[in-house]
Amino acid sequence: xxxxxxxxxxxxxxxxxxxxxxxxxxxxxxxxxxxxxxxxxxxxxxxxxxxxxxxxxxxxxxxxxxxxxxxxxxxxxxxxxxxxxxxxxxxxxxxxxxxxxxxxxxxxxxxxxxxxxxxxxxxxxxxxxxxxxxxxxxxxxxxxxxxxxxxxxxxxxxxxxxxxxxxxxxxxxxxxxxxxxxxxxxxxxxxxxxxxxxxxxxxxxxxxxxxxxxxxxxxxxxxxxxxxxxxxxxxxxxxxxxxxxxxxxxxxxxxxxxxxxxxxxxxxxxxxxxxxxxxxxxxxxxxxxxxxxxxxxxxxxxxxxxxxxxxxxxxxxxxxxxxxxxxxxxxxxxxxxxxxxxxx
Amino acid sequence: xxxxxxxxxxxxxxxxxxxxxxxxxxxxxxxxxxxxxxxxxxxxxxxxxxxxxxxxxxxxxxxxxxxxxxxxxxxxxxxxxxxxxxxxxxxxxxxxxxxxxxxxxxxxxxxxxxxxxxxxxxxxxxxxxxxxxxxxxxxxxxxxxxxxxxxxxxxxxxxxxxxxxxxxxxxxxxxxxxxxxxxxxxxxxxxxxxxxxxxxxxxxxxxxxxxxxxxxxxxxxxxxxxxxxxxxxxxxxxxxxxxxxxxxxxxxxxxxxxxxxxxxxxxx
Numbered sequence: 001x002x003x004x005x006x007x008x009x010x011x012x013x014x015x016x017x018x019x020x021x022x023x024x025x026x027x028x029x030x031x032x033x034x035x036x037x038x039x040x041x042x043x044x045x046x047x048x049x050x051x052x053x054x055x056x057x058x059x060x061x062x063x064x065x066x067x068x069x070x071x072x073x074x075x076x077x078x079x080x081x082x083x084x085x086x087x088x089x090x091x092x093x094x095x096x097x098x099x100x101x102x103x104x105x106x107x108x109x110x111x112x113x114x115x116x117x118x119x120x121x122x123x124x125x126x127x128x129x130x131x132x133x134x135x136x137x138x139x140x141x142x143x144x145x146x147x148x149x150x151x152x153x154x155x156x157x158x159x160x161x162x163x164x165x166x167x168x169x170x171x172x173x174x175x176x177x178x179x180x181x182x183x184x185x186x187x188x189x190x191x192x193x194x195x196x197x198x199x200x201x202x203x204x205x206x207x208x209x210x211x212x213x214x215x216x217x218x219x220x221x222x223x224x225x226x227x228x229x230x231x232x233x234x235x236x237x238x239x240x241x242x243x244x245x246x247x248x249x250x251x252x253x254x255x256x257x258x259x260x261x262x263x264x265x266x267x268x269x270x271x272x273x274x275x276x277x278x279x280x281x282x283x284x285x286x287x288x289x290x291x292x293x294x295x296x297x298x299x300x301x302x303x304x305x306x307x308x309x310x311x312x313x314x315x316x317x318x319x320x321x322x323x324x325x326x327x328x329x330x331x332x333x334x335x336x337x338x339x340x341x342x343x344x
Numbered sequence: 345x346x347x348x349x350x351x352x353x354x355x356x357x358x359x360x361x362x363x364x365x366x367x368x369x370x371x372x373x374x375x376x377x378x379x380x381x382x383x384x385x386x387x388x389x390x391x392x393x394x395x396x397x398x399x400x401x402x403x404x405x406x407x408x409x410x411x412x413x414x415x416x417x418x419x420x421x422x423x424x425x426x427x428x429x430x431x432x433x434x435x436x437x438x439x440x441x442x443x444x445x446x447x448x449x450x451x452x453x454x455x456x457x458x459x460x461x462x463x464x465x466x467x468x469x470x471x472x473x474x475x476x477x478x479x480x481x482x483x484x485x486x487x488x489x490x491x492x493x494x495x496x497x498x499x500x501x502x503x504x505x506x507x508x509x510x511x512x513x514x515x516x517x518x519x520x521x522x523x524x525x526x527x528x529x530x531x532x533x534x535x536x537x538x539x540x541x542x543x544x545x546x547x548x549x550x551x552x553x554x555x556x557x558x559x560x561x562x563x564x565x566x567x568x569x570x571x572x573x574x575x576x577x578x579x580x581x582x583x584x585x586x587x588x589x590x591x592x593x594x595x596x597x598x599x600x601x602x603x604x605x606x607x608x609x610x611x612x
Contacts, residue, residue, distance in 0.1 A: 014612070058432045061610040078434050086432035092425040094354070096361035108350045109433045154429055 002072050004162050004193040005034040005057070010066035012052055012217075026052045028217045029066065034195055034210075036161075039188045041204035041211035042197040043300075045308055049217040050197035051089050054166050058086055070162060082110065085160035089167045089197075091151035095140035099130055099150050102139065103157060110158045124153040129179060144171040152180065156187075163187060165196035169203055181206060201300045213304055215311035221303070228303060236270040239291040240283050247286040254279055269296065347435040348443040355447020356454075359413055367405050368455060372462045374401060379466050391470050391486045392574055398463035399494055399570045405459065406452055406502040407529065413451065414509025415521035417444045422611060431611075438603045441510070445599060448506050456499050460492075484576030493584055494573040500591040501567035505529055507598035508562070514606045532564030562594055 012027040027049045034040045044050050055061045057068060059076045073080040093102050100121055107117035125135055128149040139147060148171045155163055168184070169177045184207050187194050198204055204211050205225065212222040221228060235256060242264050252258075257269040270276055276293055284290065298306075378397055382390045418441075421427040431440065464487060471479065471486030484490065508528050512521035538561070541554035566587050569579045 055428075055611065058428070060428055060431060061612065062608070078436050081432060081434040084432065086429060088425065088428040088432075090425075091429060093429065094358065094426055095424075096358055097354075101357075105350060105354055106429070106433060109347050109430075109435055111346065111434075151429070 002036075003033040003069075004036045004038070005032070005040075005068070005070055005195060007032040007053070007057075007068040008066055010053065010056055010068055011064045012049075012056060012061065013064040026217050027056070030214070030217075030219055032212055032219070032222065034193060036193050037188070037191050038209045039184060039194045039207050040196070041208035042195060042214070043199065043201065043204055043211055043304060044197075044214040044220075045199060048214045048308075050199075050214060051166055052217070053214070054086075054088075054164055054195075054197060057164065082158060083161045085155035085158065085163040087151045087155040087163075087165045087168055090170060091147060093139055093147065093150065093154075096138055098136050098138055099125060099142070099153075100135045102150065103154055106154050107157050120157060124156055125150075127156070127183070128153045129176075145173055145176050148172055149176070152183065160192065162193045162195065165194065167198055168196055169198065169200055177203075201304055205300050211300070213307055215308040216315050218311065220307045220311045225300065228300075234298065235272045235296040236274065236276045237292075237294050237296050238268040238270060238276055238280060238283075239266070239293075240268065240280075241265045241289045241291055243283065243288045244286065247283065247288065251279060251282060265291070347433075347439050348446060351435070351440060351443025352447035352450055355417070355444055356450045359409075359448070359451040362413075364409060364413070364451060364455070367409065368458050368462075371401055371405050371459050375462060375466050379470060391467060391474070391482060394466060394470060395463075395488075395491065395574045396570065398459075398466070399491070399498065399574070402456060402459045402463070402495060403498045403501070403570075406456055406498065407505060409452060409455060410448070410502045410505040411509050411522055411525050411529075413448055414506045415513050415518045415525060417448060417510050418513040418606065419516070419518050419521065427611060437607045441514070441599065441603050441606050445507065445510050445602075448510075449503055452499065452502050452506065456495065456502070460495050463491075484574070488573070488576075490576075490579070491573050493579050494569050497567040497569055497584065497587060500588055501564055504532075504562055504564065504567075504591055504594055504598075507595045507602075511598050511602045511605075514602045514609065528561065529564065532562040533568070534565070535561050535563040536565055563590070566590065 008031050009029045010027060010031070011025065011029050013023045013025050015021040016024045030049070030053060042050055042053065052061070056063055057070065057075065063075075068075050070077075070080050071083055094105075097105065100118075103121040103124060104114075104117045107120050108114075112120060130146065130149055130153070134142070134146070139150065142150070148168075152165070152168065155165065165184075168180050172180060181203065184194055184196070188207075196203075196207075208225060210222070210224050211228070213220040239261070241262075243266050244264070248255075248258060248266065254270065254274055255268050256271050259267045259269075261267050268279075270279065280290060280293065375394070375398055379390065379394050382393050382397075418427075421430070431437070435443075467486045467488075474486070479486070505525065509521060509525040512524045516524070535558055538554045538558035541558075542551045545551060545554075569583075571577075572579050
């Protein structure tokens with residue numbers, strides 16, 4: 001099956017500095033494929049290159065090199081946009097229009113007739129929870145969360161096959177975030193491809209089939225969450241009750257860490273190479289009771305933090321080639337990373 | 345074409361919501377107030393002065409609308425980031441530029457039409473109230489359809505100014521775009537001086553430079569036939585046709601340049 005999104009060595013350089021312009025690489029030979037029907041999480045810290053990638057895919061900026069296809073068509077193909085939805089980061093619309101007027105305007109650009117535009121607008125405003133009493137108000141009177149909901153509605157106007165969401169949870173309260181998660185799952189169930197960027201890892205863990213982690217403009221990891229995290233199992237957690245201290249002391253060499261969680265009840269962290277069954281047998285023989293035994297895996301957050309730190313170390317050691325330019329360029333790049341504004 | 349028309353309608357809607365029509369109320373009040381005062385001060389010349397004042401006011405009000413909305417046509421979209429979701433829709437960048445331009449021209453057309461009606465209404469009132477002896481002494485009739493020639497040329501001039509503002513709006517900030525557009529407007533009205541530069545300067549390079557500037561800068565003085573119309577002097581249809589063709593060619597060149605610049609622009 002053809003990929004819904006195919007990105008091939010996409011690179012974007014900006015020229016920074018006022019007088020003596022220097023190149024600054026915001027995205028470095030990024031390659032990815034997203035299959036139809038996937039919910040794909042595009043993760044990374046602020047300034048990692050997530051928004052740059054999305055802007056390249058939407059042709060809001062042009063690549064320095066590399067190419068990409070959406071639904072088998074090259075970037076910039078106006079016809080392909082008929083089947084694409086896009087929510088920008090912190091979206092901003094014409095604040096003199098009402099939510100209804102805005103959506104109807106966009107619907108007309110998609111070629112809907114007046115009646116269809118009104119019907120589609122009403123359906124989507126229902127779907128994102130904008131009540132009838134607010135639809136006639138100008139957007140300048142909307143809260144940030146409501147604008148975000150309108151943004152999600154406009155991204156779904158054309159019943160798109162592929163939906164790009166840049167930080168879709170941004171500005172939403174817990175209820176709003178729950179609604180958006182449910183909406184993304186509905187879109188997945190309808191067979192649509194969802195590509196969303198986020199730095200909120202819990203969202204990715206809850207929603208995504210696959211993720212990619214970017215840092216400093218480069219791909220740090222890509223794969224199924226289960227694959228990424230399965231390799232990161234780093235031990236076992238054994239919770240036991242009715243344990244006598246002298247038994248615990250005897251087993252201490254085999255235990256990495258022991259934490260008392262109640263009277264005679266302990267959470268024991270065992271190294272990955274240990275044999276938890278043998279330790280458990282000894283404990284049970286000494287009168288202890290098993291409460292639970294689980295593999296200790298990295299959370300996505302653990303993985304993310306470690307991988308991003310590794311990528312930054314590599315970049316500092318010059319592994320990144322011209323990615324982080326030397327001298328002033330590097331300092332500017334680091335500052336941009338910290339501020340996280342230009343590219344993300 | 346469909347997308348262009350919807351973009352144009354949205355520009356028109358924005359100008360209405362931004363209270364641009366208030367300028368029309370100001371125009372009407374100014375015109376009525378002036379006609380009353382002039383009627384008190386002059387004898388027999390009031391219609392000519394009202395025509396002068398009315399045509400100048402149409403040009404100036406239109407200029408303000410053309411510059412102050414024109415400079416924000418693209419830059420405002422970029423600044424408030426409303427261009428991101430818009431360009432992700434099935435429209436091309438040239439369609440966006442042409443739609444934006446058409447929208448402002450539509451706004452200008454509506455404004456010029458209303459101001460023209462207001463001017464004719466005031467002139468009709470003055471003609472009706474004036475004595476026949478004074479009316480016979482006028483260079484041209486009070487309600488003179490030939491004034492439309494001047495108004496059509498003012499409108500085309502405003503279209504040129506709008507295209508200039510749009511061009512600057514595609515790559516610079518609103519303040520810089522306003523300054524550059526106003527600068528070109530002023531230069532455009534003194535363009536004929538550049539053509540005759542050799543009569544006042546002997547330096548050959550300076551004359552060549554002035555001649556080049558004359559051909560590149562818009563000749564906006566060609567659109568100004570207010571004096572001829574007010575004094576009942578002839579303005580031929582041949583002249584109007586040539587001037588319109590010049591204006592439309594200049595507008596086309598400006599829009600094509602805007603499209604080329606905008607089509608390559610990154611929205612960081």
